[in-house]
Each structure stands twice: as C-alpha cells, then as structure tokens.
Amino acid sequence: MNINVTLLWQMVFFVIFVWFSKKFVWSFIIDAINERKTTIADGLAAAEKGQRAEEEGLKTAEQHIADAKSQASEIISKAEKHGTELVEESRTKARTEGERIVTAAQEEIQTELNKAREALRAQVGELAVDGARQILRREVDASAHADLLNRLAAKL
C-alpha cells in the first residue's frame, strides 16, 4: 500500500479518458438518443392525429349517409306526390274533356234537331198549301200568300 508516482500517472490517464469520453462518446450517443426520442414522440403524435382524422372521417361519412338517406326519402315522397297529382290532373282533364264532348254532341244534336224541324216545318207548309189547294180546287197564288204561309209555318 505505497502511495507513489502511480497516483500521478493515474490522474493523467483519468484526465485523458474523461477528455476522450467527452470528445468522442457522450454527445454522439446522447444526440442519437434524443433524436430518436423526438422521432418517436412525433410518430406517436402523428398516429394520434391520424386516428383522430379517421374518427372524424367516419363521422362525416355517417353524416353524408344520413343526409343521402333523408334526401332520397324526400325525393321519393315528392315523386309519389307528383304521381298522384298527375293522376288527379289527368282524371280532371278526362272528365272535362268528356263533358266537353258530351256538350258538343248535345249541341250538334240540337242543331240537327232544329234543322230537321225547320225542314219539317217547310214541308208541312208546303203540304198545307198543297192540301188547301186541293181542298179549294182553286189556284192560290203562292207568292201572294207567301207571307201568310210563312206565318203558318213559323207557328208549327
């Protein structure tokens, strides 16, 4: 257990080793560790962000689906309404058309009837004149009594 010059040499090498360790070891390794630490922290943050984005995307997708569903049902109900409206409209149209046709036919019938009545009236006038002529056996001036005859015909 002698204290001797070994002690001084030991101090010299102590300083050398510490210097070496500071110069060539410590900063490199601690930098690598810290860099990896930040990389991992960043990665974890990014993963969390991605997860949140995914959740949000899912939520918006659900929202879109719900929107589309409600829109579709709206469209369907609109279409149904439109359909009934169309049916109703065509029904009304058909009814009015039918009524119109019936009216027209009735009018035509009326006109025909009038015409026939007119013709009948004229023929009856002639017949009456003929009859009167035959009855009177005398010639009646048709033109002189035309006024009278027409009045008769109008009475028929």
Added chain:
Amino acid sequence: MATAGTVTSSEYIRHHLTNLTFGPKADGWGIAHSAEEIAEMGFWAMHLDSMFWSIATGALFIWFFSRMAKKATSGVPSTAQGFVEMIVGFIDDNVQSSFNGKNDIVAPLALTIFCWVFMMNFMDLIPVDLIPWILDKIGIHYQKVVPSTDPNVTFGMSIGVFLLMIYYSIKVKGPGGFASELTMHPFESNNIVLKILFLPINLFLEGVGLIAKPVSHSLRLFGNMYAGEMIFILISLMFGSSIILSISGGALQFVWAVFHILVITLQAFIFMVLTVVYMDMAHSHH
C-alpha cells in the same frame, strides 16, 4: 492456488497483495523483486500491474463506446448500441437529477467514472489466482489484477475529481465566493469582530470537510474492493488443503463472487454519484 506446500499462508497472502513495481534501484531502474526493494524505491516507484490493468480497462471502455458513438444512429439501434445507450441514458438520468448546474463535462465525467470503475472492479471476479499464475509461468512474479484495490488508482481518480471541483468552484463562484464559502460557514455573524473571530474556526471545519471529500471518496472504493479481494484470497487458501475443504472453498468462491457482482456495481455507482454530487456542490451557491 498455494503453489505446493513451500509457501505459507501469510506468504501467499502477502505475495498477492504486492504490486509489480518498477522504480529506481541501487543498480539503476528496474522491477522490484521483494517488498523491501519496493520500500526502498520510495515515491518514484510505479505499479506496473495497476497501471496496465487500469489503462487496459479504460481503453477498452473508450474503444467500445467511441466505436458505438461513431456508428450511433437515431433509427433502429443495434443490440450493442442499445446496451451503450442504456448505460448512457442511466448516467444521464442520474446527472440530470443530482446536478443542477450547467456544465458539459459532468455527464461524460460520470460516464467515464462509472464504466471505468466498474470494469476495474470487475477484474475482481476473475479467479484470483488465474492471471498471476499464467504470468508466473512467463516470469512475472508479482501481479495485482484489480486496479481499484490500489489506493494510488482510487486516489488518482478522486483527486482528479477534487481538482475539477476546486476549479469549477473558483470559476463559478469566483475566488472571493469560494473563500467566503470556506470561512463564513457554519458560524455566521453580522458583527465584523465576531466574523474575524469565527474565521479560523470556520476555515478549519470547512477545510476538514473539503479535504475529507477526496479521501472518503477514494477510500470507500479502495476499502470495499480491498476487503473483497482479501476474502477471495482467504477463501482460495482452502484449496491447498483437503478435498472437502477445496470443494467447499470453490462453493464459497462462487457465492462470494455472486455477492461481489452487487458490490462492484454498487461501488462504481456510488463513486459516480458522489462525483456528480461534488460537482453539483461546486456549481451551487449557498
């Protein structure tokens, strides 16, 4: 292994506790062949074995760690890099929790001390007679393989730490601040007369405290390792006698070695932590 019956127990122990010493002899410089010759050499003697093993272990540490540092990647680390990073991270945690100043040297200092002291202590786990026996075959008769059982080695480190501590104390607090730290505590007074009266007492108390730091720092490590080595030597004395004693000696060696794994790690850790604490004291204002 007591070489045959020609060596007595006390000779065996003394032989194991003698360093391979190089120094000035009567007929020029050379290696000492006996304890008396070593005593004659005085201060200029050098313990070749302590120097060799401490430098070898220190160089191994530096080689391995600097190689890892050069290849260090912040991507996926190799197993060896993971190992190195584990130690560096452990040291970094300790330094950050006990050192509050700002000094780049403290962390590498702590790393160097922890690894170096651990590896020097680790030499204790190599069977106590193995290396001396091999070296004896090639003509080297004295060999102490555990550098930390040499007070020169432990004092070399603790005085190195002590000088750094003084240096940073003066650098951080200024010569006046450092001097007042030594003379104005623990007895304080606002009276100038009392202050001067307390000055020598304070200087004595603080001076003892200051000097005690490197002494206790190194002797703690030295004492533990010396005692541990001593027990290995004492147990190995049993190998010389009967078979039963030899076998139980082997078992005891194993048990003590297992226990010693804890001791060497703990001592390296304590040496490192004390270094950090002393450096923190140097940087902190009262």
